[in-house]
Amino acid sequence: MRVAVVNAGSSSLKVKLxxxxxxxxxxxxxxxxxxxxxxxxxxxxxxxSLEIDFESIDMIGHRVVHGGEYFHSSVEIDDEVVKKIEGLxxxxxxxxxxxxxxxxxxxxKAPNIKQIAVFDTAFHTTMPxxxxxxxxxxKFYEEHHIRRYGFHGISHxxxxxxxxxxxxxxxxxxxxxxxxxxxxASICAIERGKSIDTSMGFTPLEGLxxxxxxxxxxxxxxxxxxxELGYSVDEVDKELNKHSGLLGLAKSNDLRExxxxxxxxxxxxxxxxxxxxxKYIGAYIALLxxxxxxxxxxxxxxxxxxxxxxxxxxxxxxGKKVLVIKTDEELQIAKECLRLKEQSVS
Ligand code: ADP
Numbered sequence: 001m002r003v004a005v006v007n008a009g010s011s012s013l014k015v016k017l018x019x020x021x022x023x024x025x026x027x028x029x030x031x032x033x034x035x036x037x038x039x040x041x042x043x044x045x046x047x048x049s050l051e052i053d054f055e056s057i058d059m060i061g062h063r064v065v066h067g068g069e070y071f072h073s074s075v076e077i078d079d080e081v082v083k084k085i086e087g088l089x090x091x092x093x094x095x096x097x098x099x100x101x102x103x104x105x106x107x108x109k110a111p112n113i114k115q116i117a118v119f120d121t122a123f124h125t126t127m128p129x130x131x132x133x134x135x136x137x138x139k140f141y142e143e144h145h146i147r148r149y150g151f152h153g154i155s156h157x158x159x160x161x162x163x164x165x166x167x168x169x170x171x172x173x174x175x176x177x178x179x180x181x182x183x184x185a186s187i188c189a190i191e192r193g194k195s196i197d198t199s200m201g202f203t204p205l206e207g208l209x210x211x212x213x214x215x216x217x218x219x220x221x222x223x224x225x226x227x228e229l230g231y232s233v234d235e236v237d238k239e240l241n242k243h244s245g246l247l248g249l250a251k252s253n254d255l256r257e258x259x260x261x262x263x264x265x266x267x268x269x270x271x272x273x274x275x276x277x278x279k280y281i282g283a284y285i286a287l288l289x290x291x292x293x294x295x296x297x298x299x300x301x302x303x304x305x306x307x308x309x310x311x312x313x314x315x316x317x318x319g320k321k322v323l324v325i326k327t328d329e330e331l332q333i334a335k336e337c338l339r340l341k342e343q344s345v346s
Contacts, residue, residue: 002026003337004054005330007063008102010094011036013046017057018334025331043101047109054110059341061333062103063154065095067119069145074122074336077103077115085117091145092203116340118333123153126194134202148206150198152180156188158332159295162325164193167292175288177281180327181307182298183211183253187277189284197287199280205241208280209273211253214244216276246273255300255307274310282316293321302326 001021007014011034017027031046033039040046054060062077068088075081082103089096106115124132132148133141140146159178164171171193178188185208189197199207199215208215217240225231231239247253250261250269258266285291294317300307302324312322 001058001338001341002056003334004052004057004060004106005063005333005337006060006102006106007330007333008043008098010034010098011039013043013050013102014330015047015050015052016330016334017052018331020334020338023331043098044105047102047105054106054113057110057113059337060106060110060113060115061337062099062106062115062117063120063329063333064099064103064117065120065151066092066149067117067121067125068149069125069147071117071119071122072125074116074118074340076340077107077117081117091149114341116337118154118336120151120153121149123157124148124150124188124195124198127196127198131197146202148198148201150186150188150195151200151204152184152186152188152198153195154329154332155180155297155327156186156190156195156198158327158329159297159325160190160193161332163293163295163323166323166325167321169292174293175291176293176295177284177288177291178295178297179277179281179301179311180298181208181277181296181300184213185210185215185298185300187280187284189287191288197284207276209249209269209276210245212242212245212247214240214248255304259304259306270306274307277311278314278316281311281314285316291320293323295323295325297325297327 003018003020005016013031013034015029016025018024019026029050031049034043034046035041040049064085066088068091070084085096085100134146156178160171163176164174174193176190178190180186184204186198186200187208188195205213206216222236225236246258246269249272250258250266252258258269281294296308296311308324311317
C-alpha cells in the first residue's frame with residue numbers, strides 16, 4: 001500500500017511517500033520559504049513543483065495540529081471534517097489554516113483517494129479534567145474552550161509504541177515519561193499507555209524552555225509588558241513565542257551553537273532548560289508513581305550527549321531506564337493510514 005504523508009506548515013511543505021506493506025520510505029520532499037523572500041508564493045505552487053502523481057497513491061495522511069475537543073483519533077476527511085477543522089482555526093491561527101490548505105490541494109488533485117487527518121492534540125484527549133482545566137472561572141472552559149490541549153501527540157504516541165517494542169510490554173502496561181525536545185519541546189506523562197498530563201497547554205507556548213518560546217512564565221508579566229512597557233498584544237505574542245527561550249537568553253535558538261559558544265549566557269540557557277526539564281520529570285514521577293522508562297527524543301533529545309548524560313544523572317532519574325528514540329512523526333501518520341484502512345476492512 002502506497003501512502004503519502006503531507007505536512008503543510010505555515011511556510012513549508014513536507015511530503016513523504018511510503019510503501020506501507022514494507023514500512024519503507026520511498027521519497028521525501030521539502031519546500032521551504034513559502035510566501036517568503038526567495039520562495040514560491042503559495043502552497044499550491046509548492047505542491048505543483050513536486051510533480052507528485054497523487055492518483056497513483058492509495059491513501060494520503062495529513063498532519064493537523066489542532067483537533068480541539070472534537071477529534072480523539074485520526075479520521076477520514078470529508079466536507080464535514082474540513083468544516084470542523086476550519087472551526088478550530090482561532091485556536092491554532094498559525095498552524096491549522098496551513099494544514100487545511102494542504103488538505104484542500106490534495107483533495108482537488110486526487111478527489112478519489114482516501115485522505116485522513118492525524119491530529120497533534122488527539123493523543124492528549126485522554127487527560128483527566130483535573131489535568132486539562134486551568135483554575136479559571138469555569139465559564140472560560142464551558143463557553144470559550146480555554147483548556148490545556150497539549151501538542152506533539154503524534155510524536156509522543158510514536159515514542160510510546162516504540163518504547164513498548166523495546167521494553168517488550170503492552171502499551172497498556174506502560175508508565176513512561178516521553179520528552180520531545182526539538183525547537184518546540186514538550187513532555188508527556190503516560191500512564192498505562194494513555195497521556196494523563198503534558199507540558200504544552202492551550203497553545204504550544206506553555207511548559208519547557210524552548211528554542212524561541214519562553215515556556216512557563218507568570219501570566220502577570222504579560223499585563224506588565226502592556227501596561228508599563230507599552231507593548232501591544234501582538235508584540236507580546238511575538239516576544240514570548242519568537243524571541244524568548246534559548247534565543248532570548250543566549251542569542252541562538254540552536255542548542256548545538258549554544259553548546260559550542262560556552263559563554264556565561266549560553267551556560268545559563270542550558271542550565272535553565274535542564275532545570276525546567278528536571279522539574280517536569282519530578283512532577284510527572286509524582287503523578288505516575290512507578291515509571292518504566294524516561295524517553296528522550298527530538299533533535300536535542302536524540303543527539304545531545306550532554307543533555308542525555310545530565311538527564312540520566314538527575315537524582316530522581318538515577319537507576320531508572322532512559323531510552324533515546326528517534327521520533328518519526330511522518331511514519332506515525334503513515335501507520336495511522338494503515339490502521340484506518342485495516343479498521344474499515346474488518
Ligand atoms: P524541529 O522542532 O524544528 O523539528 P529538531 O527536532 O530538528 O527541531 O531539533 C532542533 C534542535 O536540536 C536544535 O536546537 C539543534 O541544535 C538540536 N540538535 C541537533 N543535533 C544536536 C547535537 N548533536 N547536539 C545538540 N543539539 C543538537
